[in-house]
Amino acid sequence: METYFVDVILPLPIETRFTYRVPQALNGHVAFGMRVIVPFGGSKLYAAVVECVHERPPKQVTVKYILDVIDDRPVVSEAQFRLWQWMADYYLCTIGEVMAAALPSALRLASETKVKIHPEFDGDISALTPYELSVVELLLHRETMNVEAVSKTLQIAKVMPIIKSLVDKRAVITDEEIRNPYKAKKETVIRLLPPYDNESAFMDLLDRLNAKPGTSSQADTLLAFMMHTRANNAYHFSSPVAKSVLLKDDNVSQSSLQTLIKKRILHSEERVISRLVDYSAGLMPTVRLSEPQERAYLEIKRSFEQYPVTLLHGVTGSGKTEIYIKLIDEVLRQGKQVLYLLPEIALTSQIVNRLRKYFGDRVGVYHSRFNEYERVEIWDRVLNGGDAEDTSKYQLVLGARSALLLPYKKLGLVIVDEEHDGSYKQMDPAPRYHARDAAVMLAQIHGAKTLLGTATPSLESYFNVQIRKFGLVELMQRYADSKLPDIYTVNMNAATKRHEVQGLFSHFLIEQMSRALENHEQVILFQNRRGYAVRMICHTCESMPKCQYCDVTLTYHKKTNLLKCHYCGYAIEVPKECPTCHSTDIEMKGFGTEQVEDTLSGIFPDARIARMDTDTTRSKNAYQQIITDFEQHKTDILVGTQMVTKGLDFDRVSVVGILNADALISFPDFRAFERAFQLLSQVSGRAGRKEIPGKVVIQTFQPSHPALKFVESNDFMAMYTSQIEERKNFRLPPITRMVKVTLKHPEETVVLAAAQQLQGMLRTVFEGHVMGPAAPLVSRIQNFYLQDFWIKMNRDHSLVARKQQLRELVRQFRQLPQFKKVRCVVNVDV
Ligand code: ADP
Ligand code: ZN
Ligand code: ZN
DSSP: OOOOEEEEEOSSSOSSOEEEEOOGGGTTTOOTTOEEEEEETTTEEEEEEEEEEEOOOOSSSOOOBOOEEOOSSOSSOHHHHHHHHHHHHHTTSOHHHHHHHHSOGGGTOOTTOEEEEOTTOOSOOTTOOHHHHHHHHHHHTSSOEEHHHHHHHHTOSOHHHHHHHHHHTTSEEEESOOOOOOOOOEEEEEEEOTTSSSHHHHHHHHHHHHHSTTOHHHHHHHHHHHHHHHHHOTTSSOOOEEHHHHHHSTTOOHHHHHHHHHTTSEEEEEEEOOSSOOOOOOOOOOOOOOHHHHHHHHHHHHHHHHOSEEEEEEOTTSOHHHHHHHHHHHHHHTTOEEEEEOSOHHHHHHHHHHHHHHHGGGEEEEOTTSOHHHHHHHHHHHHTOOOTTOTTSOSEEEESGGGGGSOOSOEEEEEEETTTOGGGBOOSSSOOOBHHHHHHHHHHHHTOEEEEEESSOOHHHHHHHHTTSSEEEEEOSOGGGOOOOEEEEEEHHHHHHTTOEETTEEHHHHHHHHHHHHTTOEEEEEOSOOSSSSEEEETTTOOOOBOSSSSSBOEEETTTTEEEOTTTOOEEEOOSSOTTTOOOOEEEESOOHHHHHHHHHHHOTTSOEEEESTTTOOSTTHHHHHHHHHHTTSOSEEEESGGGGSSOOOSSEEEEEESOTHHHHTOSSTTHHHHHHHHHHHHHTTSSOTTSOOEEEEEESOTTOHHHHHHHTTOHHHHHHHHHHHHHHTTOTTTEEEEEEEEEESSHHHHHHHHHHHHHHHHHHHGGGEEEEEOOSSOEETTEEEEEEEEEEESSTTHHHHHHHHHHHHHHHHTOGGGTTOEEEEEETO
8 A cells, every 4th residue: 555645734834844644544535725633843733734645755754644634625725725825935924824814713723622822922912902912811820721711711702713813823822632613504494396496387286286185284385385485585486495494384284294295396405504694685687887987897808808907096986896896797607706805894894785786695705803603604615616506605705805815716806996905914913915916916826807996096006007017997987977076175273373173173174064964964074093082191291101011102082981002902091190290280182083073072962973993893793883874874974083984985975074184194104195195085085976066174284285285186196106206216115125024022122132133134135225223113012122124125036036035034033042032023015
């Protein structure tokens, strides 16, 4: 008998592949893409994914055996694997890290799984949420606990995702008990067999049964069956009904049911039931595009012949979604899958409703708010998708950036909506990928097309158009000829001098809002900060309470009366006196969404106000609720952070107010100008859709700032030209590629010494292309002092080699004994 070996990927940040021997009993049961249980590093067991089965014994003397095979078919696809490899290479991480991010943790651990603090956990809690922190604190005092016990002790129902995230962040490890926890839920369903599964045959049958003595109870049972199938699905003559449901119906007799099954009129079968909501409501026929949309659609198709990647630059409200729908429809008809990426979960609920009208339950949604079992199920449905006849499979997947990592089999089209959005970039943990760029690669692997859509293209994408890497299609008219909103800038300096300011609102804005409310129109207010007052300030010593772990001031939250750190979740009760000098002469200064909401109810006591920010949208369906209420005009004013600026589509919004544009335009980042333009244009675009004309009011202390001028004149090209010039002068992206390297350590002296060391190493290779080390704006987060380097690399053939040099340098740095405890984070294309 042959001896087989497998090379596997371990879900760990290690660079090399590992080879294991296959016990002969498992010969023939192992193949690419299946998970196997392997021992690694002492007594640990991991679920590893098989990359390749071969007969070449590795050089080392002892090769460990795989202990078991978890799957009977691959859980990952070949194409998926190629994307993972590309991400590991491009973003300078390991394929194990990509795999760990991709696999739903339910494919990796069970609730009986014992968890404990990772033996190499170095106490870095900077990347942890408050929930995660509480789990870590609990585990610090124990040897091991199983997941269920953690959940009970902390009274957190959904602890799995928290554990998963902690595993991802390598703060927690699962111990010795890796099992396959996912069991499909099954039920018995009853369906009609042919030839009775059409209306006329069915009616004939009913007539016969009713006419014949002794079979009328069979007729009753059949009729009841038909009632239930209609209730399930009004659009097919007959669809399966759960047996348990039928048996509860008084008109159904168990014996008649048995007889009908014996007579092969009905059929009983076991079916895997979905944990996901079923959408099989009536579908709309395909979209009717307006003339400008139709033109853009044709241009996109023509562009695809030449450019696999095409940018659709369409103003807000031009109906880009309708064009996507038509393109999706075509690709699905070819039996291929489509991926539709969105930057923000808040957006998915609106878009998914629009898509389901056309594509029904062929649409799958995937994002971080799903629980683990839902994720496994989606994973499964995508893996087997692209099968046009089988509607239990997903052919169209809508999701946030992690939806990229699903096991697609045959993608035909990838849509990246709002492609300019910064949240497409993952910052922590690895893989620190940009979903737009990875999407282009994913499409290329599948031989599919990529469509990037936005009203405010990123400099990156527009630059790619200019150098003829991407195609471009423009759509500069709003749908149904609705007008772009008029934009008014309010000079807050002048308004303050003229006493035309009430709290946070200029009289001009208040006037516009009152008029809108009188006309039963709606208002959106954008405020960059959440919480109440930005900070508490002491008038005696001028100090502000700071986070114990981070170099930031705390934010006041009125409802809970807490001062909170927005970086780590640290919170204290509002002190009665200044913690530094004990003076009681303290004040809350600045403003956030919560305060805006409060002030508003003073000015407009009758208005119904809703607030959308990370504080109000923690639960899974909170977004949906806030958006639905606003759509149905149950609320008049929507106050929010970034979340209200993106892609939402409401009919009755006539006024959009930006309370403080200065915070955006003065941000110290080379993309600040571009970002401010995008954000302000996008939030303006929420106004004046459909028949109602819109007004945008921008409050600012710098009314002549060029970013505002470009927004006012809606002049993307002017913004692009001015900014790309600057990027050229300073050799910044997209002219170059930028890699950021961050060092972290709890002691400032250590991090500074490490930075000196690394600087020397980087200079030998990258010479003048290294900037730093420098402390970032927030120089200490969660107890860790930070030092940043920025490395510019030319966009040419040398890039791959340059990056590998950097990988090698970082590896050498990490091996230095004196800096063993210093963390070194590499972030490509920040
Ligand atoms: P964008 O994403 O380009 O900002 P949307 O796709 O949200 O624009 O479209 C704006 C509004 O116009 C939506 O309410 C949409 O339903 C409507 N709309 C756009 N195109 C059509 C069309 N062809 N038929 C009917 N309604 C349309
Ligand atoms: Zn003080
Ligand atoms: Zn903090």
